[in-house]
Amino acid sequence: MSAPAAAKPVEGSWSYLRGKLAWMARCWRPHLHLVWVLVLMTAISAGVTLAYPLVFGYVLEELRSLSAGDATPGRVGELVWILIAVGVARAVAALYPAFRAWxxxxxxxxxxRDYFHVVLGKGPAFFTRFRSGDLVTRLTDDITGYPKIGWFCCSGVFRALESGSRVACCLGVMLYLSPGLSAYALIPVPLMLACYLLLKKHLVRAVEEQREASSTTSDHLEAAFTGVTVVQAGCAEERLCEKLAEQLAEREGAEVRLAQLWVLFSIFFQGLNVVGQLLVVLVGGLWVMDGLLSLGDFFSFYLYLGLLLGPMMDLPNLFVTGRQAFVCMDRLEELERYDLRGAKGAFEGERPLERLEQLSVRGLRYAYGEQPVLAETTLELRRGEKLAVIGPIGAGKTTLVRLLAGQLLAEEGELAINGEPFAALDGVSVRERIGFVPQDPVLFATTVRENVTMGREEDPERVARALDLAGLTEEVARFPGGLDHRLGLRGRGVSGGQRQRLTIARALYGEPELLLLDDVTAALDAENEDHFWERVLSTWPEVTVLVVTHRAATATRMDRQLRLQPVGRGRA
Known part of the structure; x- marks a missing residue:
């Protein structure tokens, strides 16, 4: 069920553009000092470029005077300093593109970094909506490179700013030299605008197709590499290669369509610029022959027209690359404003949880699509109690644990801690007091130590205690590097039982008040299972435990048992 969302601004409207400008301003805020340096360097670069024809003319006149013997020695020194100043200014201006790139x-x-933080703050519903490969593409390809967000927010904008100042100054000088000839030079401009308006919608559609094709390819590769052992075991390599070839063919088509539009746009604009030059040469030449324009003014006019051609390409390029960058911004904003009910998980309130005394469930219902999993499920668990949830496969045991962990949102019924509904509680304070261990262990390609601490402040004593409670102390000591032993992707390099116990150690490291364990002893042998419960229950007698299990040894150690049936009915 979706929450009401604010109306999205119409693409191309002023509110849409204003939103994009606000988005870019947010990107610039941490770099304001660099932005001011860019503004200064833009002014220097534009000034050097625009002053060149004037300085060039002045130097030519001085050289003519020198050759005629009219110049004084002081004028020679002045000319040398002018040339040095121009050289230094051009050297500073040459650093401008490199600084922009940085x-x-x-x-x-x-x-x-900011959007990675946004994604990590989302709940399970978000990751159901967005595929892993799609997220990777949005946080990499949509940001990096030309003409994506990183380039457009700096180089794209400041190149256009420099070009705009050059266009304004060049046009001012050209109008001063010859207003009539300036009118001929500007004849192609309306045609350029019409070309942009004609291609704009096609360009936006082509960019969206290209980005979606890129996301689909990344998602396929991520899934294939993650499950490579399953692929090899099922001899599915050829089928996956065929599917990748199909996706790459679609991506190639999208890339080619985008490139064709871009080439068409560039050719048309360059052709119109050449038309403007030809008109100036033809009309200006005739006016010089008729004595309506001096040769010097015509030469200066043509120099400024040459300086105008580059910026005249940069300004339309801003609109074209802007359309592409705006599509990428929209894709990032979609991640940020995703507002499906429960997108943040079950804990969306602001009330902090000080101490977990009681967990209660009343009339809980949940279904996957039209298939009900839990119906009228009720339980109550007080501090220090131990509850085993048992039942056949498909009875909703894992679903119940995920609901209690706040990873799923209940459709009907009440879930409360200390009598407070889940929705009223602050998620961080609740999760700090819950140790959740899923059925499938999740480890990261980093050291054993970092897998246990998981971004929390490291306490060597707590690390040692968590590993001891999980029965891993001796085994970790035998790893090459011990706690600093680096695991492979998804915990490769250790056994299934060790992976499961490392995830248990991670949960225990936080010294939780509530342990939610989803069939975690299934990968342990009987001896390790027995030792695990002995250590945990004797060390933390006050910890509240809810464990899903199929093992009789684990179930009999608990105070009570809740049996769920496939129809989802049960009562503790």
């Missing part, structure tokens, strides 16, 4: 990278890094 700021591009800074914006790239900060944007990716």
């Amino acid at each position: 700021v591009n990278v800074r914006i790239d890094v900060f944007t990716r």
Whole structure:
């Protein structure tokens, strides 16, 4: 069920553009000092470029005077200093593109970091909606490179700013030299605008198709590499390669369509610029022959027209690359504003949880689509109690644990801690007091130590205690590097039982008040299972435990048992 969402601004409207400008301003905020440096360097670069024809003309006149013997020695020194100043200014201006490229990278890094934080703050419903490969593409390809967000927010904008100032100044000088000839030079401009308006919608559609094709390819590769052992065991390599070839063919088509539009746009604009030059040469030449324009003014006019051609390409390029960058921004904003009910998980309130005394469930219902899993499920668990949830496969045991962990949102019924509904509680304070261990262990490609602490402040004593309670102390000591032994992707390099116990150690490291364990002893042998419960229950007699299990040894150690049937009915 979706919550009401604010109406999305119409693409191309002023509110849409204003939203994009606000988005870019947010990107610039951490780099304001660099933005001011860019503004200064933009002014220097534009000034050097625009002053060149004037300085060039002045130097030519001085050289003519020198050759005629009219110049004084002081004028020679002045000319030398002018040439040195021009050289220094051009050297500073030459650093401008490199500085822009560096700021591009800074914006790239900060944007990716910020949206990675946004994604990590989302709940399970978000990750059901967005595929892993799609998320990777949005946080990499949509940000990095030309003409994506990192480039556009710096180089794209400041190149256009420099070009705009050059266009304004060049047009001012050209109008001063010859208003009539300026009118001929500007004849192609309306045609350029019409070309942009004609291609705009096609360009946006092509960019969206290209980004979606890229996301689909990334998702396929991520799934294939993650499950490579399953692929090899099922001899499915050929089928996956065929599917990848099909997706790459679609991506190639999208890339080619985008490239064709871009080439068409560039050719048309370059052709119109050439038309403008030809008109100036033809009309200006005739006016010079008729004595309506001096040769010097015509030469200066043509120099400024040459300086105008580059910016005249940069400004329409801003609109074209802007359409592509805006599509990428929309894709990131979609992640940020995703507002499906429960997208943040069950705990969306602000009330902090000080101490977990009681967990209660009343009339709980849940279904996957039209298939009910839990119906009228009720239980109550007080601090220090131990409850085993048992029942056949498909009875909803894992679903119940995920609901209690706040990973799923109940459709009907009440879930409360200390009498407070889940929705009223602050998620961070609740999760700090819950140790949740899923049925499928999740480990990361980092050290044993970091897998246990999981971003929390490291306490060597707590690490040692968590490993001891999980029965891993001796085994970790035998690893190459011990606690600093680096695991492979998804915990490869250790056995299934060790992976499961490492996830248990991670949950125990936080010294939780409530342990939610989903069939975690299934991968343990009888001896390790027995030792695990002895250590945990004797060390933390006050910890509240809810464990899903198929093992009689685990179930009999609990205070009570809740049996769920496939119809989902049960009562503790």
